[in-house]
Amino acid sequence: MNEAVVAFREAYGTEPEGVWAAPGRVNLIGEHTDYNDGFVLPFALEQTVTVAAAPWEGAPDGALEVSSLRAPGERVGVPPDAEPGSVPGWAAYPAGVLWALRDAGHKIGAARLVVGSDLPDGAGLSSSAALECATALALTGLAGIALPGAELARLAQRAENVFVGMPCGILDQSASLLSTAGHLLLLDTRDLGVRQVPFAADGLELLLVDTRVKHSLVDGEYAARRASCEEAARRLGVRALRDAGDLSALTDPVLLRRARHVVGENARVERVVALLEAGRAAGIGPLLTASHVSLRDDFEVSCPELDAAVAAALAAGALGARMTGGGFGGSVIALVPADAVAEVAAAVALAFAERGWAEPHCRTVTPSAGARRVR
Structure with a gap:
């Protein structure tokens, strides 16, 4: 400021x-x-x-x-x-x-x-x-x-x-x-x-991994994903994929994958909220990882650096990890036991070094205040 x-x-x-x-x-x-x-x-x-x-x-x-x-x-x-x-x-x-x-x-x-x-x-x-x-x-x-x-x-x-x-x-x-x-x-x-939704996760931390892979979503990939979702909804006869249930009418394999991600992701959000409100924060880990797999395989917006960061974090003790943001680079968010943060961060850094990539930036983050006047 x-x-x-x-x-x-x-x-x-x-x-x-x-x-x-x-x-x-x-x-x-x-x-x-x-x-x-x-x-x-x-x-x-x-x-x-x-x-x-x-x-x-x-x-x-x-x-x-x-x-x-x-x-x-x-x-x-x-x-x-x-x-x-x-x-x-x-x-x-x-x-x-x-x-x-x-x-x-x-x-x-x-x-x-x-x-x-x-x-x-x-x-x-x-x-x-x-x-x-x-x-x-x-x-x-x-x-x-x-x-x-x-x-x-x-x-x-x-x-x-x-x-x-x-x-x-x-x-x-x-x-x-x-x-x-x-x-x-x-x-x-x-x-x-x-x-x-209160975030109370005693003994757990949210570790943010900036892969330092830059991306620009205005280049058409984001727009292409949105267009695919709109076409899938049109073929299913629903207002938006939020309303989709049975996806069997989608014979185009690309549209099916895109729709499958959106339907599954909405369900995962609701499940994560239910677990957090029940005081079971550790239980959201597998849902975070499932989200990444879906983004990687069905929505196809991940990249090698994001995948490597997720895999290294999970192997080092993270309870769950996923790419966050539009994709094609950017950051990973991982749910990590507080006593394993340093180990997980080191594992991710090592995975990048072994591949000759620039060192990622890792730090813990906490939910903070929204926009405001500061002076």
Whole structure:
């Protein structure tokens, strides 16, 4: 936060009016179910994207100037008439949020933003959604507009879907805006109903393994999976795969695999919630691993690094492990006995070293607070 404030002061010669922060997220389970009207179970991380912001005096309403601590000296100006697809790179995310807010009828003036982050990009931890959510809070905060978190999540999702061109579901934005410390967020993506699920796992830790394999889901693979799910639902005659039961009508083997993952994943989310609420956290381990197998074999969104991290963690004593995020790189989440964390992390590092891969980054994580104003 302080770095963003200093950078804002240096760039514009004045103090920001405020600083807003939005966390990244880990999805404990419920992958690729959100755009199928299904269930997801994410939680917020301690690491955040921060946005220092102030009105841009003299500029026309809707104009935006953004800079990032990760690109020192670079400023991106966005005109008020910017259309979807017209802003390249990372600046498309804050520009898209401003566009979505104004398109929804909210009067947003011109603003200057400086972005800071301690979230790694491309690690499957939703740094892009965190940027959207922090921007949404900053722009509405500057304008004196108070919107419910669920509405901000929908607007941030629209920014990514329409302005950026990434057909994501609403999981990431909801997790960033609606999470509470010490809880998992059970989200029904059909009606956007939420339930805070306490995470009490005495003697257990959640180990996050960043494989450091970067990915970009805008390259078509994510969109292809979503299109397959929509086609499978159409052939089954249901509104979404959330409603599917008997899959025997799917004769196309690819569509069958995609649908089988979604149906099974929704069931796994519900089972994990039931176990956690019954105080049986250790019992969720096999469900996490089953989720990874399904993502690897039926949804085909894993990669060698993710598979190696899961296998090494399980062999070293993890109770369960799975890739988290959209796939094709990113991170693994593992449920590990507290006294085995160091051993599991070392085993994963060794597995990567033996294959000549860059060393992964391992750390324990806890469910943390959602987006908020911090200054």
